[in-house]
Amino acid sequence: xxxxxxxxRQVLSEQLAGSLQTSPxxxxxxxxxxxxxxxxxxxxVVGMRRAGKTTFLHQLRQQFMTTGAAPSRAPYxxxxxxxxxxxxxxxxxxxxxxxxxxxPAGPGGSRVMWCFDEIQLAPGWERFVRRLLDTGAxxxxxxxxxxxxxxxxxxxxxxxxxxxxxxxxxxxxxxxxHQGMKLPERTEVLPRDERVRLERExxxxxxxxxxxxxxxxxxxxxxxxxxxxxxxxxxxxxVDRHGVGNVxxxxxxxxxxxxxxxxxxxxxxxxxxxxxxxxxxxxxxxxQFLGHLEDCFLVRVVWMESDSERQRMVNPRKAYPVDPGLIxxxxxxxxxNTGHALETAVLIExxxxxxxxxxxxxxxxxxxxxxxxxxDGRRELIQxxxxxxxxxxxxxxxxxxxxxxxxxxxxxxxxxxxxxxGIPGAMPDGVTAQPAWAWMLEHDHGERP
Numbered sequence: 001x002x003x004x005x006x007x008x009r010q011v012l013s014e015q016l017a018g019s020l021q022t023s024p025x026x027x028x029x030x031x032x033x034x035x036x037x038x039x040x041x042x043x044x045v046v047g048m049r050r051a052g053k054t055t056f057l058h059q060l061r062q063q064f065m066t067t068g069a070a071p072s073r074a075p076y077x078x079x080x081x082x083x084x085x086x087x088x089x090x091x092x093x094x095x096x097x098x099x100x101x102x103x104p105a106g107p108g109g110s111r112v113m114w115c116f117d118e119i120q121l122a123p124g125w126e127r128f129v130r131r132l133l134d135t136g137a138x139x140x141x142x143x144x145x146x147x148x149x150x151x152x153x154x155x156x157x158x159x160x161x162x163x164x165x166x167x168x169x170x171x172x173x174x175x176x177x178h179q180g181m182k183l184p185e186r187t188e189v190l191p192r193d194e195r196v197r198l199e200r201e202x203x204x205x206x207x208x209x210x211x212x213x214x215x216x217x218x219x220x221x222x223x224x225x226x227x228x229x230x231x232x233x234x235x236x237x238x239v240d241r242h243g244v245g246n247v248x249x250x251x252x253x254x255x256x257x258x259x260x261x262x263x264x265x266x267x268x269x270x271x272x273x274x275x276x277x278x279x280x281x282x283x284x285x286x287x288q289f290l291g292h293l294e295d296c297f298l299v300r301v302v303w304m305e306s307d308s309e310r311q312r313m314v315n316p317r318k319a320y321p322v323d324p325g326l327i328x329x330x331x332x333x334x335x336x337n338t339g340h341a342l343e344t345a346v347l348i349e350x351x352x353x354x355x356x357x358x359x360x361x362x363x364x365x366x367x368x369x370x371x372x373x374x375x376d377g378r379r380e381l382i383q384x385x386x387x388x389x390x391x392x393x394x395x396x397x398x399x400x401x402x403x404x405x406x407x408x409x410x411x412x413x414x415x416x417x418x419x420x421x422g423i424p425g426a427m428p429d430g431v432t433a434q435p436a437w438a439w440m441l442e443h444d445h446g447e448r449p
Contacts, residue, residue: 004091004094007083008083008084008086008087008091008094009094011081011083011084012077012084012094012095012098013098015076015077015078015081016075016077016095016098016099016102017102019071019074019075019076019077020071020072020075020099020102020103021071021072022071023062023065023071024058024059024061024062024065024071024074024076025058026062027052027055027058027059027212028055028170028174028177028178028212029059029174029177030052030055030056030059030167030174031171031173031174031352032056032165032167032352033352033353033354034354035163036060036165037139037141037163038163040133040161041133041158041161041162041163042129042133042140042141042142042158042161042162042163043139043140043141043142043162043163043164043165044141044142044143044144044162044163044164044165045057045141045142045143045144045165045167046143046144046145046164046165046166046167046297047145047166047167047168047297048145048168048169048229048233048296048297048298048322048323049145049229049232049233049237049296050169050211050212050213050229051167051168051169051211051212051297051322052167052169052170052212053117053143053144053145053167054078054117054143055212056143056165056167057076057115057117057141057143058076060113060115060141061074061076061113061115064113064139069111069113072102072103073103073111073112073113074112074113074115075095075099075103075112075113075114075115076115076116076117077095077115077116077117078117078118079116079117079118079119079120079121079122080117080118080121084121084122087121087122088122088123088124089122089123089124089125089126089127089128090124090128091122092122092125092128093128093131096132099112110137111137111138111139112137112138112139113138113139113141114132114138114139114140114141115141115142116129116140116141116142116143117142117143118143118144118145119142119143119144120144125142126158129142129158130158130159130161133161145233145237145296145297166351166352166354168210168297168322168323168348168351168352169209169210169211169212169322169323169325169348170210170211170212170215171210171348171349171352171440172201172202172205172210172345172349172437172440172441173440173441174210175201175205175210175215176201178212178215179201179215179216181201183441184198184441187437187438187441187442188438195420198437198441199418199419199420199435199437202418202435202436202437203338203418205345206324206338206341206342206345207324207325207328207341208222208325209222209226209323209324209325209326210323210324210325211225211226211229211323211325213225214226214325222325223328223329226325226326226329227329230254230258230298230326230329230330233296233297233298234250234251234254234293234298237292237295237296237298238250238289238292238293238296241292242288242292244289244292246279246281246285248279249274249279249281249285249286249289250289252274252277252279253270253286253289253290253293254293254298254330255330255332256270257290257293257299257319257321258298258299258321258326258327258329258330259327259330259331259332259333260319260331260340261319261320261321261324261327261337261340261341261343261344262318262319262320262340262343262344262369263318263319264316264317264318265290265301265316265317265318265319266316267283267286267287267290268283270286271283271286274286290319297322298321298322299319299320299321299322300319300320300321300322300347300348300351301317301318301319301320302317302318302319302320302347302357302358302359302370303317303358303359304316304317304358304359304360304361305358305359305360305361305371315361318359320343320344320347320348321344322348323344323348324340324341324342324344324345324348327340327341327344338386338418339384339385339386342384342386342416342418342436343369343384345436345440346369346370346382346384346416346436346439347370349439349440350370350372350382354375355372355373355374356372356373357370357371357372357373358370358371359371360381360404360407360408362400362403362404362406362407363403363407364403366399366400366403366404367400368381368382368383368400368401368404369382369383369384370382370384371404371408371411378412379408379410379411379412380411380412380413380414381401381404381405381408381411381412381413381414382414382415382416383397383400383401383413383414383415383416384416384436385397385415385416385417385422386417386418386422387417387418387419387421387422388415388417388422388423388424388433389421389422389423389424389425391424391425391426394424394426397415398415398424398428398431401413401415401431402428405430412430412432413430413431413432414431414432414433414434414439415431415432415433415434416433416434416435416436416439417433417434417435417436418435418436419435420435420438422435423435
């Protein structure tokens with residue numbers, strides 16, 4: 001093993017010793033869908049910066065300790081410590097030797113749960129993790145905010161020995177629990193005052209968003225915090241990582257995508273708009289920028305449903321921020337974009353539920369917001385409308401759903417509104433309608449480890 005510089009040695013030893021001696025900090029528990037671990041694989045927790053990945057690692061450590069394991073069996077190291085700048089994967093074997101020195105035969109059994117936060121900051125980490133997995137009686141959890149920890153790169157780097165868990169900012173239920181509120185057991189039979197309270201909280205959450213540190217802040221402070229998040233993601237996960245030179249064009253794209261949630265996005269049109277402003281940029285560069293922003297989880301892109309790959313490519317995509325709280329920060333129109341925020345929140349919830357999502361444009365030219373596929377092959381058409389109580393509005397939404405239903409007859413149909421009062425008075429056969437907050441609080445989709 002190569003000798004470590006003294007600073008690296010001191011910082012790693014300090015972090016390791018601290019994690020072995022104390023229980024993990026307590027935070028609002030996070031909800032995930034599906035399993036969080038897979039035997040013989042490293043679990044990679046990925047997502048936007050500041051979405052709560054570190055908290056989730058500590059939650060997993062706390063769960064591990066409820067099985068009888070001592071803190072000494074759940075070492076934790078954060079590579080975001082600026083004193084570790086320049087550390088590489090070839091240095092990490094020091095952690096194993098230091099752990100044996102600090103906890104040679106710690107109580108709680110022989111199994112060890114290693115947790116590495118933002119490990120992609122140590123180039124070459126993959127080989128170290130593979131060696132660690134080869135030792136046998138270990139579990140390995142890593143987090144990352146950039147494309148370095150996307151599943152397709154992990155699959156190559158760890159040679160199939162990785163399991164990915166996606167962590168987005170707080171969902172509505174998590175935001176309620178963060179405030180200490182009790183979630184209802186059944187949303188369809190709530191007393192009126194409880195329903196009104198939940199609808200008020202839901203509307204406020206759509207404005208504030210789900211980033212944990214943004215909860216409870218005043219508007220000005222929240223907007224500044226979220227701008228800082230975006231700046232760091234753009235600079236560190238896009239500009240620095242990919243060597244971007246045209247930062248002006250990139251920032252124009254960020255403002256366009258974050259301030260126009262759910263809008264159709266055409267690379268051709270955006271390229272032309274930039275050229276008209278005197279900003280020189282290649283079309284391929286715009287494609288690359290869009291991919292980088294999606295890779296760092298700042299932007300989520302939805303493609304049009306089509307059996308033809310060419311048709312998917314030539315039709316506009318729909319782009320959304322990773323959190324509805326980003327919309328008022330970057331929307332310069334001054335309008336209240338409740339519908340856009342609602343659509344964004346539903347998409348992010350669908351991603352949390354590990355569902356595949358596209359949008360539908362029917363042969364008649366109508367559009368349905370989402371066509372959702374579950375792992376077992378079930379499909380559902382979901383239309384979002386903040387208020388469909390007006391008969392003319394309801395007729396328009398149902399017309400689009402019915403047209404899409406003819407093209408996808410195996411798919412269920414659902415209309416989601418902002419409040420219960422926004423549900424139409426008359427419903428066509430085959431369409432389920434409910435307020436989005438009630439849909440989000442359904443208990444049969446998620447689990448908390």
